[in-house]
Amino acid sequence: MFIIGGGDRSPELISKMIETADLSKRDYIVVLPMATAEPEASFEAIKTQLSAVAKNNIYSFNFAGDKVHDRGWLDSLAGARLIFITGGDQSRFMKVVLNTPVYDAIHKAYTNGATIAGTSAGAAVMSKHMITGNQLLDTNYKETFNKLRADNIEFENGMGLLDSVIIDQHFIRRSRYNRLLSALTAYPKFDCIGIDEGTAIIVKGKNITVTGVSQVIRVADPENVKVGKDHLITFEDLRFSLYGPGDKFSLK
Amino acid sequence: MFIIGGGDRSPELISKMIETADLSKRDYIVVLPMATAEPEASFEAIKTQLSAVAKNNIYSFNFAGDKVHDRGWLDSLAGARLIFITGGDQSRFMKVVLNTPVYDAIHKAYTNGATIAGTSAGAAVMSKHMITGNQLLDTNYKETFNKLRADNIEFENGMGLLDSVIIDQHFIRRSRYNRLLSALTAYPKFDCIGIDEGTAIIVKGKNITVTGVSQVIRVADPENVKVGKDHLITFEDLRFSLYGPGDKFSLK
Known part of the structure; x- marks a missing residue:
């Protein structure tokens, strides 16, 4: 996986993605733009970047709608x-894909060794418990959360x-710590990764x-997690690491 | 100390502060409003709150200017x-107080067992290495920082x-993690406390x-702190705890 x-x-980031995918001449790239309301523009942007470093065919x-059953597209997928999943809204992507043959085709490609890549919403969808961005206790959408409360963060599949x-x-640019720590608790x-x-x-x-050009945060292993009055979360001594370009670490 | x-x-928070100060009838309270551009309004607000729960005299x-040498005020301080330090701008407060008898009088009161209290800017000034809120690499003020970089956070005494x-x-409301983690590195x-x-x-x-009504964050003991290209900070496994009302913990 290559998750942006x-x-x-x-x-350089695109080159690294192509290098990670280890494409032969006959291999092709599929872009999935279902997260966005502007699939053509989203495809053109990534296609321009990809074709600058890879001579492979690129399909969107x-x-x-009915396309989730298109046998030709499914086989190609x-x-x-x-496979590159564009940005947009992760819930929009999953509404199209969940419980359809598209979901299975992506898993099949992955099992066969394909690199599954995505950015923004296309990164969020990689998780089984996907953060939607909505809060259950605060109804207004915010790029980050104002509070650290249990029962607040919304997940979908x-x-x-x-x-x-x-x-x-x-993550760092939008200071999404309250949100990721809510997910961890x-x-x-x-492993929660920002x-x-x-x-x-x-x-x-x-x-x-x-x-890339910035950092990645990993939080894991909070001890003594409790939920108090007003849904307030408390915990002790979770392990918090900050990694930069070139750094390596292991999941649990 | 009682740091808000x-x-x-x-x-309830004000009552807890008065209880912490353990005032006898003859004891008095001093408010220091030098952090704010509106000292009278700031004093009236806290005075109203204090006098609702304490019958003690309250002075502002x-x-x-020359008042830093006023012997009567200094002795009373x-x-x-x-002693309650209001909100405003922590640098404004320290510009008045640093290297003056006011600084010494506050320390003398503290040594003699007084409770030193403060809110917002009045909380920030408690530290020896005080976060000003300014960034050295980003010139625009932001309530939080957009990046996690070394050599970026400005401190004053x-x-x-x-x-x-x-x-x-x-802290949590303004998501000041990037700023506090910059301070810790x-x-x-x-011990860095938000x-x-x-x-x-x-x-x-x-x-x-x-x-109070929300939480306190403590971060400490990052391992393997490094600074890479473009001032990017990295570290591993710092200890991160989140405490709620009634919780107790110890400084190192």
Whole structure:
């Protein structure tokens, strides 16, 4: 997996993604733009970047409506060597994909060794327990959360390519600590990873490498997690690490 | 010390402060409003709150200009049993107080057992290495920082009532993690404490008790702190705790 925290994608980041995908000449790339309301523009932007460093064919499959059953597209998706999920709204993406053959085709490609890549919303969908961005106790959307409360963070089903990891994006730039710590206390055995803009993690099994221009935060193992009055969360001594470009770490 | 993270002060919080100060009938309270550009309004607000729960005399000493040498005020300040430092701008407060007899009088009161209290800017000044809120690498003021970089956070000399602790305020509400983590990596042996609005820590020696309506964050002991390209900070496994009302913890 090649998971980008949103923001500007440098040519170096795209090169690293292509290198990670290890494409042969005959391999092709599939872009999935279902997270965005502007699939054509989103596709053109990433296509321009990809074609600057890879000579492979690049297809956009906007699996909207009946297209989720398009056998030709599904076979091509399952056979892709690099699948790129664009930004937008992660819930919009999953509404199209969940419980459809598209979901299965992405998993099939992954199992066969394809690199699944995504940015922003396309990063969030990698988790099984996907952060939607909505709060259950505060009804106004905010880029970050104002409080650290239990029963506040909303999850939906994501792609589940990572099953005990929760991904958050635009992380340092938007200061999403309250949100990711809320996620961790909901799933205290998980690794919770916040990826900043212009930055990516390369996931190979349990091994993570950071690449790009900023940092990645990992929080795990809070002790003595409790929920008090007014849903206030408390915990002690969670392990908090901050990694930069080139750093490697391991999932649990 | 009774250190409030700014925001609304509930009657319960004020009662707890008065209880902490343990005032006898003859004891008096001194308010220091030098952090604010509106000292009278700031004094009236806290006076109203204090006089609702304490029958003691309450004085406002605005030590501006030559007043820093006013012997009568200085003696009264040194003899106060509760000193309350209002919000505003912590640098403004320290510009008036640093290297003057006012600084010494506050320390004398503290040594003699007075409770030194403050909110917001009045919380920030408790530290020896005081966060000004300015950034050295980003020139625009922001309530939080956008990045986690070394050599970015500006410190000035604070009151130094806490000498290996750095205090940040409005913490969770304003999501000041990037700023406090920047402070910690500048002083990795310190306890760094972020206090949310409407919330306070009661400090007695090394012992801290949390009171109020929200939480307090403590970060300490980052391992393997490094600074890479573009000032990017990295570290591993710092200890991160989140405490709520009634919780107790110890400084190092």
